[in-house]
Amino acid sequence: MGSRERSVDLGDLVLSLAPVANSPLGGVLKCSQAVDCAALVEALEASPEALTDALNDSQGLLLLPDMDGISSDPELLVRLSRLCGPEVEDYKQTLTHEHLIHPDVPEVLVLGNQPPSNRKPPPRPEPAVTEEGELPVQFPHRRGWHTDQSFRRPPPDMSLFYCVEPSLKGQGQTLFANGTAAYAALPSDLQEQASRLEGLHALLGTGRSEEAVLRGDEVKPLLAHQRSQRQPLVRRHPVTGIPALYLCEDEQMDWVDGPIIGMQTGPGGDGAALLYKLISHYTHRDFVYAHDWDAGDLVIYDNRCLIHSATWYDEQAHDRLMWRTTVRGNPGPEYAGEARSWIPAEGLKPMSGL
Numbered sequence: 001m002g003s004r005e006r007s008v009d010l011g012d013l014v015l016s017l018a019p020v021a022n023s024p025l026g027g028v029l030k031c032s033q034a035v036d037c038a039a040l041v042e043a044l045e046a047s048p049e050a051l052t053d054a055l056n057d058s059q060g061l062l063l064l065p066d067m068d069g070i071s072s073d074p075e076l077l078v079r080l081s082r083l084c085g086p087e088v089e090d091y092k093q094t095l096t097h098e099h100l101i102h103p104d105v106p107e108v109l110v111l112g113n114q115p116p117s118n119r120k121p122p123p124r125p126e127p128a129v130t131e132e133g134e135l136p137v138q139f140p141h142r143r144g145w146h147t148d149q150s151f152r153r154p155p156p157d158m159s160l161f162y163c164v165e166p167s168l169k170g171q172g173q174t175l176f177a178n179g180t181a182a183y184a185a186l187p188s189d190l191q192e193q194a195s196r197l198e199g200l201h202a203l204l205g206t207g208r209s210e211e212a213v214l215r216g217d218e219v220k221p222l223l224a225h226q227r228s229q230r231q232p233l234v235r236r237h238p239v240t241g242i243p244a245l246y247l248c249e250d251e252q253m254d255w256v257d258g259p260i261i262g263m264q265t266g267p268g269g270d271g272a273a274l275l276y277k278l279i280s281h282y283t284h285r286d287f288v289y290a291h292d293w294d295a296g297d298l299v300i301y302d303n304r305c306l307i308h309s310a311t312w313y314d315e316q317a318h319d320r321l322m323w324r325t326t327v328r329g330n331p332g333p334e335y336a337g338e339a340r341s342w343i344p345a346e347g348l349k350p351m352s353g354l
């Protein structure tokens with residue numbers, strides 16, 4: 001169910017919060033009069049709870065359109081990110097390839113098909129549309145569903161995703177699925193089973209994907225900070241207290257020692273069967289919104305209760321450029337006091353050996 005309409009009073013500015021049209025989740029936060037992006041960021045900073053309150057009232061997915069000012073001043077994206085949690089990731093300190101980091105603002109990850117990031121879109125699903133002629137969203141027809149950086153303990157809270165340049169409409173969308181609604185709609189025996197289990201989440205590129213295991217790739221040794229991490233299959237949201245499914249598929253699960261801890265490992269095991277069942281339920285179109293980007297759109301998504309997936313676009317014909325920040329620091333009590341799993345030991349390069 002979408003959020004109800006309400007106004008968000010920031011003193012000098014009044015914003016409106018309304019459900020995203022034709023979507024089972026999400027809110028749109030915008031100003032009725034034309035406002036400078038920097039002025040809006042300043043007004044939000046003066047009411048620091050307003051942004052996360054709007055997000056929590058919108059099932060963890062918030063769209064701020066017309067934020068074009070960020071393109072010429074990426075620091076505005078960092079300032080908004082600081083309102084979303086205690087810590088904004090500096091990608092220079094973490095497991096991130098140098099060519100994906102904004103040259104001037106290390107909190108900004110640059111995801112585009114052009115150099116230097118050279119990120120290719122995912123393949124087109126096969127067939128490209130459903131029997132009803134619609135964009136495929138449900139796993140396994142649609143692949144690539146994940147929550148950001150789930151290979152880390154503690155995992156991050158939120159991502160802010162900003163569109164500098166969209167591809168063609170109807171292509172290069174980002175899909176979001178609502179883990180809270182999906183959990184609530186599970187039969188109670190599956191809710192109970194999932195609540196007792198943990199998934200094993202892998203860092204991309206560590207050779208532990210379902211595909212790598214099916215191909216019979218040699219299992220590489222990993223440095224301690226690159227190893228897969230367990231995460232509960234059901235997380236209680238630290239702010240709202242509501243349970244949500246928490247899992248990924250293929251590349252972000254560990255198919256050597258997982259995907260589900262304590263169950264048969266590898267593709268074809270009973271862990272795989274449960275993961276397939278849960279992720280295809282999670283990504284049923286009743287729980288999914290496909291965001292078709294416009295330049296200047298900012299989408300804030302809560303990684304603790306949503307998963308997302310990129311879609312194909314024709315990168316020969318169209319460029320696409322996106323910026324992302326990641327916010328962490330409020331993962332919930334089950335992670336209290338834990339050291340960060342992904343921090344390399346003294347003197348080690350984060351990406352060495354990968």
Ligand SMILES: O=C(O)CCC(=O)C(=O)O
Nearest residue numbers: 148173174309310311324
């Ligand atoms: O490009 C997209 O639409 C999604 C990319 C993504 O998953 C991410 O940046 O975390």
Ligand SMILES: [Fe+2]
Nearest residue numbers: 146147148308
């Ligand atoms: Fe992502």
